[in-house]
Amino acid sequence: MKTTINHIDKYNGKEVTIGAWLANKRSSGKIAFLQLRDGTGFIQGVVAKADVTEEIFQLAKSLTQESSVYITGTVVEDSRSPLGFELQVSNIELIHEAVDFPITPKEHGTEFLMDHRHLWLRSKKQHAIMKIRNQIIQATYEFFQKEGFLKIDPPILTGSAAEGTTELFHTKYFDEEAYLSQSGQLYMEAAAMAFGKVFSFGPTFRAEKSKTRRHLIEFWMIEPEMAFTTHEESLSIQENYVSYLVESVLENCDLELTILERDKDILRKIKAPFERISYDKAIDLLKEKGFTDIEWGEDFGAPHETAIADHFDRPVFITHYPKDIKAFYMKPDPNRPEVVECADLIAPEGYGEIIGGSARIDDLNLMQKRYEEHALTGDAYKWYLELRKYGSVPHAGFGLGLERTVAWISGVEHVRETIPFPRLLNRLYP
Structure with missing residues (x-):
């Protein structure tokens, strides 16, 4: 089922596909956490090595900031999330790989940010x-x-x-x-x-x-x-x-x-x-x-x-x-x-x-x-x-x-x- 992040609460426990961009990510050994956005909101996608193919896991770890993807996973409740839900990822389809996105998670000056508004x-x-x-x-x-x-x-x-x-x-x-x-x-x-x-x-x-x-x-x-x-x-x-x-x-x-x-x-x-x-x-x-x-x-x-x-x-x-x-x-x-x-x-x-x-x-x-x-x-x-x-x-x-x-x-x-x-x-x- 294709949906958007702002409607994710309607699909608790179900598998959905979202078109999204990667806002940020972190990984630790056998798990990768993808911060995803789709224009309607932000959600975390969790990629566990044990739950996906080696190819999908390596793709998750190598995704660059602002790359676009179709991402499929099961919606689960998570009280730690501001949204109240996260996505247990089962598949990732790369649409476009973004290279050297200029606005990184570090601090930037106002003029720099305005130039890249x-x-x-x-x-x-x-x-x-x-x-x-x-x-x-x-x-x-x-x-x-x-x-x-x-x-x-x-x-x-x-x-x-x-x-x-x-x-x-x-x-x-x-x-x-x-x-x-x-x-x-x-x-x-x-x-x-x-x-x-x-x-x-x-x-x-x-x-x-x-x-x-x-x-x-x-x-x-x-x-x-x-x-x-x-x-x-x-x-x-x-x-x-x-x-x-x-x-x-x-x-x-x-x-x-x-x-x-x-x-x-x-x-x-x-x-x-x-x-x-x-x-x-x-x-x-x-x-x-x-x-x-x-x-x-x-x-x-x-x-x-x-x-x-x-x-x-x-x-x-x-x-x-x-x-x-x-x-x-x-x-x-x-x-x-x-x-x-x-x-x-x-x-x-x-x-x-x-x-x-x-x-x-x-x-x-x-x-x-x-x-x-x-x-x-x-x-x-x-x-x-x-x-x-x-x-x-x-x-x-x-x-x-x-x-x-x-x-x-x-x-x-x-x-x-x-x-x-x-x-x-x-x-x-x-």
Whole structure:
């Protein structure tokens, strides 16, 4: 019976055949232990000299790392195995012999591993991270479908900047100027005016010359937008969504979290509702914690976010930032127009902002004023202004960065390990 490692529990006591690669091996005299992987998981194959032909035993001992095989054996329970099973091997068919695989079991430097990212993905730790990433993506679709959201795909090539910044990748679009999208939000607002509740999931690009462990040049965003929705209602959706993601990973990726040595008790605490702290109180808290130079009106950096997060044991919303340090489309607080109805969700353990969201300006005159203040002239933003002209309604939305969220939930230090082929400031290979 041909099967895969992730379904091995269905065949206890039965003989199966698996197509696999040799991740590692060790042998001692009359027995060889093969660490096998097939893309769905890892399992140990035990080759006893007494149970196989001399030819098969010598093949087992001579197999090289990452050689591919069809391997046949009996599935047996083994409590010592993380999987709970191992394979008592009866036959090996060599498909391809790998020679001098560059990533050996010894320690390698990060740059070396990044140069061989196409091969590094095969390792147990990287496999676990990608499985958790996949689970978060699956849970995202589940959550928003259950909540009545429609999936809408915004364009990647745009004629304008979502947040009016200069950190854009410029390209020629035939005889026009174009940019790689830094956010699908503006288009999702248009979709929300057509469908009520929508979300997108796709790649975004920031030409930001940053080398921190939190930044990528190309990354993936989940961006919901909701018509007839207040800022507070949006915050409720956000915290329920993040709680759902964590719960889904805990339920479906226990083995992967174990491989990554993630503290699951910390994750079990992540349940809505989350704490909320205003920007004003965050400034006071930072001063109490020794950040005496921070002044009202300044944006928070990584050390500030970490200090605030450390004050709580779960994610925390920082709300009502000054309007001058936030995007042009954010709605001012009606009782205090110098701040906007927005929030950043800061993950604990030093992972920083994973969500940014706000109520959006729905008043045509105020949006026209914002256009003038930010010099958003010409036809590029005309369509966005028309959303306030034809049937404007209160609406709100947010964006969650997938890679930062994967890093936080899986406990990985650097976001470069949370995407299959990271694009960094000085890395476009492989």
